[in-house]
Amino acid sequence: MxxxxxxxxxxxxxxxxxxxxxxxxxAGLLKKANRxxxxxxxxxxxxxxxxxxxxxxxxxxxxxxxxxxxLDLWRNPQRSSKEVKQLAEQHLDEIKQKVAELQQMQKxxxxxxxxxxxxxxxxxxxxxxLQR
Amino acid sequence: MxxxxxxxxxxxxxxxxxxxxxxxxxAGLLKKANRxxxxxxxxxxxxxxxxxxxxxxxxxxxxxxxxxxxLDLWRNPQRSSKEVKQLAEQHLDEIKQKVAELQQMQKxxxxxxxxxxxxxxxxxxxxxxLQR
DNA sequence: GCTAAAGCTTGCCATCAGGGTAAGGTCAAG
DNA sequence: CTTGACCTTACCCTGATGGCAAGCTTTAGC
Numbered sequence: 001m002x003x004x005x006x007x008x009x010x011x012x013x014x015x016x017x018x019x020x021x022x023x024x025x026x027a028g029l030l031k032k033a034n035r036x037x038x039x040x041x042x043x044x045x046x047x048x049x050x051x052x053x054x055x056x057x058x059x060x061x062x063x064x065x066x067x068x069x070x071l072d073l074w075r076n077p078q079r080s081s082k083e084v085k086q087l088a089e090q091h092l093d094e095i096k097q098k099v100a101e102l103q104q105m106q107k108x109x110x111x112x113x114x115x116x117x118x119x120x121x122x123x124x125x126x127x128x129x130l131q132r
Numbered sequence: 133m134x135x136x137x138x139x140x141x142x143x144x145x146x147x148x149x150x151x152x153x154x155x156x157x158x159a160g161l162l163k164k165a166n167r168x169x170x171x172x173x174x175x176x177x178x179x180x181x182x183x184x185x186x187x188x189x190x191x192x193x194x195x196x197x198x199x200x201x202x203l204d205l206w207r208n209p210q211r212s213s214k215e216v217k218q219l220a221e222q223h224l225d226e227i228k229q230k231v232a233e234l235q236q237m238q239k240x241x242x243x244x245x246x247x248x249x250x251x252x253x254x255x256x257x258x259x260x261x262l263q264r
Numbered sequence: 265g266c267t268a269a270a271g272c273t274t275g276c277c278a279t280c281a282g283g284g285t286a287a288g289g290t291c292a293a294g
Numbered sequence: 295c296t297t298g299a300c301c302t303t304a305c306c307c308t309g310a311t312g313g314c315a316a317g318c319t320t321t322a323g324c
Contacts, residue, residue, distance in 0.1 A: 001184060007161045007270060015176050038319055040272055049263070056262045064310075085248045088258050095238045096210035097230055103324070105193045106227045108269085110179060116217045124213035126220050127206050130188045131181070140300065150301085152282070170290055172301055196281075 007033075008073060013119040029057055049057040058082050136174040139165075146183040156186060161200050194223055 001068070010017045022041075024030055030050060033041040053074060057067045073079045085097055115125040143150045147166060155171075156162055162182060165173035189199045189231070201219055218235045247257040 006272075017311080019313090022273095024187065025310075031257075036272095036319095038272080039274095040319080053199060058310090059237075060241055060262075070259070070262065073256075074262070076252055079254050079256070080252045081248050081254065081258070082250045082252060084256045084258045085245055085250035088245045088248070091151065092238065092241050092245060094243065095234050099234045099238065099244070102193070102227050102231045103236070105191075106224065108221060109192055109224050109227065113217055113220045116213050116215035116220070118214045120212040122209055122211050122213065124205075124211070124216045124258060126216045127202070128211070129153050130185050130192075130206070132184070132188060138301070141280090151284090153284070154302095158285080168290095168301095170301080172290080239311095 003091075004044055005044070005048070010041075010043040010048060010051060013048055014055050016055050019095045021051060027064055027068075029054060029064065029071060031094060060091075061095060066091060076090040124126075134176040135215060136176055136178070139173045139175070142175040142180055142183060144171075145180055146187050148187050153183060156183075156196075159200075161186060163194070163202060192223075193227060198223060215263055 005013070007018045007021055010016075010021060014021075016024075025032060025041075030047065033043060033047065035041055041047075050071065053071065054067055062070065066087060070092055072083070073084050073087070112126045112129045115129075117125075137145070137155055139150045142148075142153060146153075148156075153162075157164060157173075162179065163176060165179065165193070167173055182203065185201055185203065189202055194202065198219060202216070205216050244258045244261045247261075249257075
């Protein structure tokens, strides 16, 4: 006797929004949910688990496409952990690169801000730096 | 005798794309460019300088809206460097927050990846961690 | 039983900073 | 005069959501 919940309940339990759950279904991450006679989507505990999985993966910054791959691996008993790790490390590299880019911006911007006295005078090292 | 260039030349000299220059004009960052009889946009050296300013600011990650504010300050002789610095520090805070978020992702993801042996077996600590 | 509120449905538009493409006008070199 | 490079506008696409509208369903109160 599986407990079935509507999309609002599913959203609360997973931390997703109802909108996003529909979006993930549309995007093909999930099989189309069963419906009541009135057309309301219904979710069982297994589907809730899948939604939580998606939520966790999205929180770690995986793209929808990457989450889709992760879900495929998750559902495939013949998977190798090698494949999963490769996907994770690829994403890790993307994150590291973004961090590096942002830190470069931060560094330059901090230097400019530090060299601007920030008083009531119009002379401004930040604007001068941007003009370069 | 000001030298006038068309949009392609302006793009080359500033590192922007012609598309983006039109986009910035449309967005109100720049006054509408003068045109030739045939409708071609023409840019003088002052406008090229403004485009370079935009390019620099965008490279530092300022949003279009922020660049718009920076341009207003730049063009205003009555500005105070305080205003500019405030804008810069606000953006700096945004960057720092993004870096922190990404580093948190990176940390968790690195832990998961490290605990996954990455072999041919289906057992996978990453998937287990996502399931949580 | 009626009514109002809450929840569900689909569909469309907006975001942000562009990229791509198409259809057409213009200009310069050969 | 033709060809190719350059310009114009207009439209659709991205990614991952949020928001709103119009309409149906379910639930709760009275």
